[in-house]
Amino acid sequence: xxxxxxxxxxxxxxxxxxxxxxxxxxxxxxxxxxxxxxxxxxxxxxxxxxxxxxxxxxxxxxxxxxxxxxxxxxxxxxxxxxxxxxxxxxxxxxxxxxxxxxxxxxxxxxxxxxxxxxxxxxxxxxxxxxxxxxxxxxxxxxxxxxxxxxxxxxxxxxxxxxxxxxxxxxxxxxxxxxxxxxxxxxxxxxxxxxxxxxxxxxxxxxxxxxxxxxxxxxxxxxxxxxxxxxxxxxxxxxxxxxxxxxxxxxxxxxxxxxxxxxxxxxxxxxxxxxxxxxxxxxxxxxxxxxxxxxxxxxxxxxxxxxxxxxxxxxxxxxxxxxxxxxxxxxxxxxxxxxxxxxxxxxxxxxxxxxxxxxxxxxxxxxxxxxxxxxxxxxxxxxxxxxx
Amino acid sequence: xxxxxxxxxxxxxxxxxxxxxxxxxxxxxxxxxxxxxxxxxxxxxxxxxxxxxxxxxxxxxxxxxxxxxxxxxxxxxxxxxxxxxxxxxxxxxxxxxxxxxxxxxxxxxxxxxxxxxxxxxxxxxxxxxxxxxxxxxxxxxxxxxxxxxxxxxxxxxxxxxxxxxxxxxxxxxxxxxxxxxxxxxxxxxxxxxxxxxxxxxxxxxxxxxxxxxxxxxxxxxxxxxxxxxxxxxxxxxxxxxxxxxxxxxxxxxxxxxxxxxxxxxxxxxxxxxxxxxxxxxxxxxxxxxxxxxxxxxxxxxxxxxxxxxxxxxxxxxxxxxxxxxxxxxxxxxxxxxxxxxxxxxxxxxxxxxxxxxxxxxxxxxxxxxxxxxxxxxxxxxxxxxxx
Numbered sequence: 001x002x003x004x005x006x007x008x009x010x011x012x013x014x015x016x017x018x019x020x021x022x023x024x025x026x027x028x029x030x031x032x033x034x035x036x037x038x039x040x041x042x043x044x045x046x047x048x049x050x051x052x053x054x055x056x057x058x059x060x061x062x063x064x065x066x067x068x069x070x071x072x073x074x075x076x077x078x079x080x081x082x083x084x085x086x087x088x089x090x091x092x093x094x095x096x097x098x099x100x101x102x103x104x105x106x107x108x109x110x111x112x113x114x115x116x117x118x119x120x121x122x123x124x125x126x127x128x129x130x131x132x133x134x135x136x137x138x139x140x141x142x143x144x145x146x147x148x149x150x151x152x153x154x155x156x157x158x159x160x161x162x163x164x165x166x167x168x169x170x171x172x173x174x175x176x177x178x179x180x181x182x183x184x185x186x187x188x189x190x191x192x193x194x195x196x197x198x199x200x201x202x203x204x205x206x207x208x209x210x211x212x213x214x215x216x217x218x219x220x221x222x223x224x225x226x227x228x229x230x231x232x233x234x235x236x237x238x239x240x241x242x243x244x245x246x247x248x249x250x251x252x253x254x255x256x257x258x259x260x261x262x263x264x265x266x267x268x269x270x271x272x273x274x275x276x277x278x279x280x281x282x283x284x285x286x287x288x289x290x291x292x293x294x295x296x297x298x299x300x301x302x303x304x305x306x307x308x309x310x311x312x313x314x315x316x317x318x319x320x321x322x323x324x325x326x327x328x329x330x331x332x333x334x335x336x337x338x339x340x341x342x343x344x345x346x347x348x349x350x351x352x353x354x355x356x357x358x359x360x361x362x363x364x365x366x367x368x369x370x371x372x373x374x375x376x377x378x379x380x381x382x383x384x385x386x387x
Numbered sequence: 388x389x390x391x392x393x394x395x396x397x398x399x400x401x402x403x404x405x406x407x408x409x410x411x412x413x414x415x416x417x418x419x420x421x422x423x424x425x426x427x428x429x430x431x432x433x434x435x436x437x438x439x440x441x442x443x444x445x446x447x448x449x450x451x452x453x454x455x456x457x458x459x460x461x462x463x464x465x466x467x468x469x470x471x472x473x474x475x476x477x478x479x480x481x482x483x484x485x486x487x488x489x490x491x492x493x494x495x496x497x498x499x500x501x502x503x504x505x506x507x508x509x510x511x512x513x514x515x516x517x518x519x520x521x522x523x524x525x526x527x528x529x530x531x532x533x534x535x536x537x538x539x540x541x542x543x544x545x546x547x548x549x550x551x552x553x554x555x556x557x558x559x560x561x562x563x564x565x566x567x568x569x570x571x572x573x574x575x576x577x578x579x580x581x582x583x584x585x586x587x588x589x590x591x592x593x594x595x596x597x598x599x600x601x602x603x604x605x606x607x608x609x610x611x612x613x614x615x616x617x618x619x620x621x622x623x624x625x626x627x628x629x630x631x632x633x634x635x636x637x638x639x640x641x642x643x644x645x646x647x648x649x650x651x652x653x654x655x656x657x658x659x660x661x662x663x664x665x666x667x668x669x670x671x672x673x674x675x676x677x678x679x680x681x682x683x684x685x686x687x688x689x690x691x692x693x694x695x696x697x698x699x700x701x702x703x704x705x706x707x708x709x710x711x712x713x714x715x716x717x718x719x720x721x722x723x724x725x726x727x728x729x730x731x732x733x734x735x736x737x738x739x740x741x742x743x744x745x746x747x748x749x750x751x752x753x754x755x756x757x758x759x760x761x762x763x764x765x766x767x768x769x770x771x772x773x774x
Binding site for chain 1: 389402614
């Protein structure tokens with residue numbers, strides 16, 4: 001077990017009929033005027049916007065609306081949000097949406113307090129030292145952004161989808177009401193399930209040894225997603241399964257399964273970010289393609305972890321080592337397919353001729369990976385396996 | 388899954404050679420003079436006191452020593468600590484020790500800021516509204532006090548061992564260096580293992596349904612303790628097993644396995660507190676006696692949870708329902724015995740004539756339990772099973 005620091009100050013309010021809490025919680029921080037960041041008009045149709053507005057009004061907080069955040073959120077929109085928050089003198093940012101809205105809100109919150117260009121923070125070239133306080137009402141559980149200090153935004157001119165982080169970016173309070181996710185389209189639930197499993201696996205496969213309790217925890221999250229995601233595809237309004245999937249999403253990337261590890265691998269995420277910077281594929285769909293290819297490429301460097309994964313997640317205990325590992329990767333890919341995720345880059349509409357350029361983008365942040373460090377040639381080989 | 392709020396602001400610094408961090412961390416909060424609370428002279432022999440003192444000195448923080456906290460810490464000592472902290476003008480409390488030292492430190496920190504008698508806070512009759520900032524260096528992993536807002540102290544005159552809690556009692560920073568636990572006597576490691584499992588089971592058996600991910604997590608912690616505690620009894624300096632047990636102890640009662648549950652059962656803890664108020668038995672030893680007796684008394688009210696426990700923790704899948712449940716309770720008791728814990732109150736030196744009086748003490752905080760509420764007569768019946 002490696003040394004670690006754990007400090008996650010985000011307050012989570014979780015459950016049915018909890019959106020009304022957001023205004024009073026923000027008032028405790030003295031918020032007077034919040035930039036209300038959201039995506040599409042859906043929150044105005046499903047009652048979420050109304051509930052948030054009523055709660056803010058009750059708490060005496062003004063809201064400046066800033067809608068139109070898209071999935072794979074873009075830098076130009078973040079810059080526009082920073083301008084609006086400054087112009088209006090906002091003293092907080094309120095994210096009402098999923099991971100893209102949260103990530104954009106974090107970038108805006110940091111950008112408002114920074115004199116330079118917000119893109120400086122991406123790729124971890126600079127770390128935000130200050131940010132407006134961030135609050136949120138989560139409408140799609142998937143990325144974990146509601147309880148972590150991370151974000152990812154695409155610079156659409158440079159075709160770079162890069163991460164940023166800083167301890168100042170933990171949301172103060174996030175409200176998660178799983179019942180409002182009952183109307184999500186099936187493909188969003190499926191992408192969320194893939195994303196959750198991928199987050200857990202990035203930590204699980206980082207080459208850490210001797211960390212039973214965190215391995216047990218990780219396997220438990222994955223088994224829970226494998227159980228409940230298919231239930232939701234058949235019965236989207238099943239509250240118990242929504243709540244399980246929602247809580248798994250938060251746990252998967254809130255740092256609770258990171259203690260004692262080596263910081264996670266995140267090569268699959270790095271490669272997927274190149275895929276979606278190139279072609280705007282949904283993050284979960286991209287991960288469903290990339291992760292199994294990455295596993296096939298690297299398992300020989302870390303066979304014990306893959307054997308354990310096969311046994312604990314899919315009950316695979318018979319056959320030779322290589323056979324069991326390949327069976328586990330196959331079982332994972334079959335589960336992703338069962339959710340409706342694409343199996344290959346070809347199926348997802350990429351052109352084979354683009355692979356070298358995508359590999360170059362993925363390699364743009366330096367060596368990806370942890371236990372196995374990936375060169376640009378390694379990445380290209382993984383993309384060819386994903387093809 | 389029930390609605391919940393999760394907010395744990397404690398920062399954990401975990402691993403080898405981390406004690407030196409405590410001074411700089413306290414300096415970030417502007418601490419100038421801390422009440423340094425500890426137990427016996429052991430921290431002066433094993434180098435911990437020296438490391439803490441050096442770190443405080445480097446950070447320019449003065450320490451007022453307050454030693455002599457005993458296991459099952461007592462109210463008179465807490466009152467003395469409050470007096471000393473006031474007299475010396477301390478602006479923080481630093482716990483250097485195990486759960487008893489932490490719990491006493493929390494009571495002192497709250498008591499200093501309160502005009503009335505600190506005993507008012509016990510049994511949850513009043514909730515502390517303010518406290519001096521609490522920091523800690525953990526030397527025995529067991530109670531989880533390093534990352535929660537709870538404490539338990541014995542009023543020795545009234546023979547009452549009662550809990551207290553408040554959000555202001557979360558430690559700001561706790562340092563956990565498992566390597567300093569390498570020299571713990573075997574019975575302390577064994578008691579810690581029992582305490583950890585008991586904390587997890589208090590939450591696990593509270594009657595919550597439909598909470599797979601938290602059940603998976605709970606089972607993973609228990610399996611990890613069952614694996615690593617025996618390794619430590621044979622090889623006390625095994626760092627990897629120390630680290631696993633230490634982290635399990637923190638996770639077991641830091642709120643991370645509480646989401647979506649019904650608040651835990653804690654009847655076994657309530658009954659054990661009566662045992663140790665009566666006779667100063669070690670908390671873990673008391674729990675090893677009480678918990679299996681409680682399980683035998685209540686399983687019929689919640690059989691699915693006990694069946695699941697038997698299967699997931701001990702692999703018990705054959706036989707009728709009752710048979711499997713009793714086999715699971717038996718397996719747990721055998722594990723506790725293997726650690727050297729007493730099997731019965733008789734073995735632990737209680738007199739049978741005392742059972743009614745102990746039941747009366749346990750019933751003094753009102754109805755114990757959650758899924759099954761226990762009257763004084765129920766408690767007496769459990770004590771007779773524990774006899």
